[in-house]
Amino acid sequence: MDFTYSGLTALIFLLFLFSTIFFLAKLYRRCPSNKILVVYGRVGNNKTVECYHGGGTFIWPLIQGYAFLDLTPRTIHIPLNGALSHQNIRVNVPSTFTVAVGIVPEIMNNAAVRLLDLDNKGIESMATEIIIGQLRLTVASLRIEEINQDRERFLESIKKNIEPELHKIGLTLLNVNITDITDESGYIDSIGKKASSTAVNQAKVDVAEQEKQGDIGKALAEKERRISVASFHADAVKGENDSAAHIALTNATLAEKEAEAARRSQVAKQHAEADIQKARGLAQTQFLEAEQIVPQEIKRKKMQIEAAAEAQSKVLIAKGEAEAILAIKQAEAEGILKLLDAKAKGYKQLVEACGDDAKSASTMLLIEKLEEIVKLQAEAIKNIKIDKITVWDSGTTGDGTKGSSTSNFISQFVKALPALHDVASMAGLEMPQYLGHMKKDSLDAEIPKIN
Numbered sequence: 001m002d003f004t005y006s007g008l009t010a011l012i013f014l015l016f017l018f019s020t021i022f023f024l025a026k027l028y029r030r031c032p033s034n035k036i037l038v039v040y041g042r043v044g045n046n047k048t049v050e051c052y053h054g055g056g057t058f059i060w061p062l063i064q065g066y067a068f069l070d071l072t073p074r075t076i077h078i079p080l081n082g083a084l085s086h087q088n089i090r091v092n093v094p095s096t097f098t099v100a101v102g103i104v105p106e107i108m109n110n111a112a113v114r115l116l117d118l119d120n121k122g123i124e125s126m127a128t129e130i131i132i133g134q135l136r137l138t139v140a141s142l143r144i145e146e147i148n149q150d151r152e153r154f155l156e157s158i159k160k161n162i163e164p165e166l167h168k169i170g171l172t173l174l175n176v177n178i179t180d181i182t183d184e185s186g187y188i189d190s191i192g193k194k195a196s197s198t199a200v201n202q203a204k205v206d207v208a209e210q211e212k213q214g215d216i217g218k219a220l221a222e223k224e225r226r227i228s229v230a231s232f233h234a235d236a237v238k239g240e241n242d243s244a245a246h247i248a249l250t251n252a253t254l255a256e257k258e259a260e261a262a263r264r265s266q267v268a269k270q271h272a273e274a275d276i277q278k279a280r281g282l283a284q285t286q287f288l289e290a291e292q293i294v295p296q297e298i299k300r301k302k303m304q305i306e307a308a309a310e311a312q313s314k315v316l317i318a319k320g321e322a323e324a325i326l327a328i329k330q331a332e333a334e335g336i337l338k339l340l341d342a343k344a345k346g347y348k349q350l351v352e353a354c355g356d357d358a359k360s361a362s363t364m365l366l367i368e369k370l371e372e373i374v375k376l377q378a379e380a381i382k383n384i385k386i387d388k389i390t391v392w393d394s395g396t397t398g399d400g401t402k403g404s405s406t407s408n409f410i411s412q413f414v415k416a417l418p419a420l421h422d423v424a425s426m427a428g429l430e431m432p433q434y435l436g437h438m439k440k441d442s443l444d445a446e447i448p449k450i451n
Contacts, residue, residue, distance in 0.1 A: 029066055030056035036069040036101060038112040051108040069111055073100040073174055074120065076128055083139040085147065091183040093139060093147075095176060097162075099127055102172035111170020127171055134162040148181055205286065212278055219271055230260065 031037035037052040041064040050057075051069075059066050080093045101111045115123055138154075138161045139147065147154050155176050163173045234256055241249055347361070354360040 024058070027058045027060065028056055029059050031068075034071050036071060036103070036108055036111070038067050038069060038116060039064055040067070040112075041065050049109060049112040051105065051112055053103050053108065067116055069101050069108075069115065069170075071101050071103070073098050074124055074127070076124055076131065078128065078131055078135060080132060080135055080139075083136045085139055085183075086141060086143045089144055089183055091139060091144065091147065091181060093135065093178060093181055095135070095178045097127075097131055097173065097177075098175040099166060099171045099173055101170055102167065104172075107167050107170055107172060109170075110168060114169045115171075123171075126169060127166065130165045130169070131162055134158075134165055137161055144183065151178065154178070205282070212275070215274075215278075216271075223267060 029037060031052045031054055033054060037056070039050040039052070039057060039059060040048065042060075043050040043064065053071075076097045076099060078093075078095050078097060080095065082090045083093060085091050101115065102108060115126075118126070135158060138157045142154065142157065155178070158176055159173060166173055237252070237256075238249075241252060350364065351358055351361045354364065
């Protein structure tokens with residue numbers, strides 16, 4: 001009986017253990033290497049989802065659910081046409097982008113939030129919109145030369161602009177392939193033609209240089225051959241003439257050396273002239289080729305740049321002259337204003353010193369200027385040259401009064417000079433009493449009469 005009870009208990013325990021293991025096995029979900037396991041529902045730690053790449057976890061019924069995100073790469077073809085570059089030239093940039101769901105924890109969470117219920121077509125459509133917008137932005141920030149020639153930098157700029165935007169929806173950029181870049185205006189073709197023309201011209205220059213070196217080497221070899229032959233002939237002549245007199249031998253040797261020197265000079269001159277002609281022909285050929293290759297577009301842009309520079313220069317010159325004139329006029333106005341202000345202060349102090357009597361102040365100013373006024377009056381007549389005065393004097397004046405004509409003439413001549421009191425009266429002022437006053441006919445009393 002005991003054995004039967006113990007066996008039943010063990011059987012029940014085994015059934016319970018098997019049921020528990022089977023139940024837990026049903027709850028456990030494994031994640032394949034090409035997928036991401038997304039657990040949603042009550043996941044704890046204030047999270048909305050929990051993502052697993054590899055391994056697995058328990059999914060508790062009723063409170064949790066799960067789904068898988070495919071990590072298979074997706075290829076998206078972007079036929080970008082008419083994108084504006086930094087130079088406002090429209091270019092066509094057909095390209096192929098390879099994207100996939102990211103496996104970085106933050107990117108996986110973004111994918112679980114934004115891509116979980118989307119099919120492949122929806123995911124590709126969303127990625128296409130982001131890629132086109134950022135690709136246009138990248139093209140607009142670069143010049144044609146940077147896009148066409150520096151492909152590595154262009155691809156780096158594309159990744160830098162597009163990849164952060166793809167991370168926001170849970171995708172990562174795996175590869176970018178630019179098939180061909182063209183433009184509507186033919187600018188890229190012109191750049192290629194220019195590069196090929198430059199390479200062809202350089203090749204022609206190299207060929208001409210090698211031909212020149214070959215001709216020079218050939219001429220040098222010919223010269224050495226002729227020298228050797230001449231030397232052998234000279235030795236033969238020398239052997240034949242050994243029996244001749246010493247004087248004849250000396251004359252023959254001298255004539256030989258002179259002939260050799262003349263020959264070398266002529267050969268060197270001919271080689272130099274040949275090199276000059278070849279170099280001149282090569283330079284002229286290169287000039288003509290360069291003149292034909294230079295595109296008219298470069299000339300037009302040069303004229304535009306020069307015209308803009310000239311206009312800017314004229315504007316700056318005119319602006320500078322105007323500012324200089326304005327500064328001069330402002331300085332003159334400030335000087336006049338300060339001078340008038342100083343005079344006004346001085347006149348005010350003078351009037352206050354004269355007891356606020358403006359007339360006395362005017363008199364004081366006139367007294368200061370009397371010496372200068374008299375000096376000016378004297379200057380007016382000092383240069384008058386009177387070489388000779390002839391007076392016919394009959395002893396009496398024409399009206400029978402006293403005095404001779406001569407004395408009256410001198411008296412009138414002296415009276416013609418303005419006195420100090422007359423000058424003061426001209427200015428509308430009256431001399432002070434301590435300077436005396438004018439007596440009528442005072443000048444007549446001082447001038448002696450001439451009989």
